[in-house]
Amino acid sequence: MAARRNPNPNPPEPQLPMPEAFKNRIQEIAESEGKNIDEQSVVFVMEKQLSPSDVKSAQNRLFIAPLKNEFLDADEDEFLEQFQGKNKNSKPVWIIDPDRDRSSVTLKRWSTGTSPDRLLYVFCNEWKRIAKKNNLQNTDVVRLWAVRVGLDRELWFALDKLPTNDPPPPRAKGNLLNTSSIIRQKRESDQKNSEIELEAKMKKNTEIELEANTEKNSEIELEADMKKNSEIELEADIKMKNSEIEFEADIKMNSEIVLDVKIANLKYQLGRELPKELVNKMKEIERGEVDESKILVIRKSLSSYDLDPSCDIFFIPGKEMLNDNFLEHDEKALLDTIPQSSAYVPVELIDMNLLSYSVRLERHHNSGYMVTEGWDGVKYSNSHQLEKGQILELWAVRVENRLWFVLRDVTKKW
Incomplete structure (x- = not known):
């Protein structure tokens, strides 16, 4: 077994405690599954200001x-x-996000070319x-x-977002804060929280006195105004809901029209009537x-390999396939012929623009499998621009025992 790395042999630094709200939430979920949280195992991992790449969807x-x-x-x-x-091994772990919801993420070790021994990981x-979901910004x-x-001893993580009215932390190498900065920020945060609590108590006392001095007639007038406002808001909500329903119906109708036009163009391009099925x-x-x-x-994110100008190939990795029953028995037998480079099944492929x-x-x-001898036409089509990271679905359909492929762009939905 490899020895555990310890790049910093200095004495242990003070731990920043996990907020009680997160510990209570983890304990609540753990108990529902017949488990318990080990509070002695809590480790503060890092504090950082998010970078643009941390919140970039791609x-x-x-x-x-x-x-x-x-x-x-x-x-x-x-x-x-x-x-x-x-690829390096990865480990599925649980994470409690700032909204106290649990999600499963994948933890990986990340090595940089310039500093291969530097401790970097990614979710x-x-x-x-x-x-x-948590509206995280850079x-x-x-x-x-x-x-x-x-x-x-399952590995769980808790991710907390500091209030936006707090000043951003000082930058250090790798976005890390040193121990003195963490202690100083905690002291300032505690002081600020005390001031906020004092202001809240003073405000509450003032409101109680004001309510005690308010006459009954004012309360009746206030209730009447609130009821009237509620009725106005309800009426506005109904109108807005109706507008949204009409808008969705218009969008669906327009989508059907656009699709019919594309299918008509496809008929013209193929020079024959498409089967109704x-x-x-x-x-x-x-x-x-x-x-x-x-x-x-398959549903996959386009890779550099799929877009390589020197390769006319759209790769369908076996481990990423969602269904491998789209081929007939004789077609599978043909593709398993040795040498495989001489065996293929002809397919008509229809891209996302039909x-x-x-x-x-x-x-x-x-x-x-791989789609080849024609994938370059899809890749370099003038009607669209394929990009790395774009998510495509490949569907297989049978019409009169002939195999067709249909591509669908689902990037915005994922």
């Missing part, structure tokens, strides 16, 4: 530069250093959803703690309707 990751690597045990540390294929996969300051839960399936896919006659093969391309489906030499 990046989908939060950089973690800990004060020290005290939140991983030796086995976890060794596991995250090892590789699975070309990925679900991070962009958490950032959007001006926000966050704090991160780690804690162990249950007999299996295919047209109906394409419309259902565009609306997100699913049945057994349409198979969602342009048609004749392509080949072949076995990939590693695993899965």
Whole structure:
């Protein structure tokens, strides 16, 4: 077993305690699953001002530069250093976000080319959803703690966002704060909280005195005004709701019209009438309707490999496929022929703008399949611009026993 790294041999630094609200929330969830939080295992990981890349949806990751690597045990540390294929191992963990909701994220070790030994980690996969849900901005300051839960010592994290009226923390290398800065900020925060509590008590006492001196007639008038305002607000809400329903109906109708125009253009491009069954399936896919006659093969984010000018390939990795039953038995047998480079299934591919391309489906030499001999036409189409990170769905449909592929852009929905 590899020895646990300890890049900072100095004596332990004072811990910034996890807020009670987070500890109580973690204990509440843990108890509902028959577990308990180990409060002695709480570790303050870092405090940082979020960078633009931390909240950029296309990046989908939060950089973690800990004060020290005290939140991983030796086995976890060794596991995250090892590789699975070309990528380093990853570990699913729980995180309690600033809204006190629990989500599952993936923890990975991150090595930079210039400083391969520097301690850097990332949260990925679900991070962009958490950032959007909590409205995290690159001006926000966050704090991160780690804690162990249950007999299996599951690794959980708590992410807190500091109030926006607090001044931003001083910058240090890697967005870290030194110990004296943390202690000073905690002292200032405690003092500010005391002042806020005092103001709140004074305000409450004043309100109580004012209410005691208010005459009954004023209360009746106030209730009447509140009732009238509530009725006005209710009427406004009803009107707004009706407008939203009408607006959604208009959008749906316009989408149907646009789709019909695109299908008409596709008929002209192919020089023949499209089978009615295919047209109906394409419309259902565009609306997100699913049945057994349409198979969602893969939903993937375009990689540099898919957009490489030197490769006419759209890669369908076997481990990312959502369904591998889109091929007939004889087609699978054909693609498994040795050598695989000589075997292919002809497919008609329709892209997100309903342009048609004749392509080949072949076995990939590693695993899965690849669309080739025509993918360049999709990649360099004048009607759209494919970009790295764009999320596409590839659907397979059968019409008169012929295999068709339909591409759908779902980037904005994910």
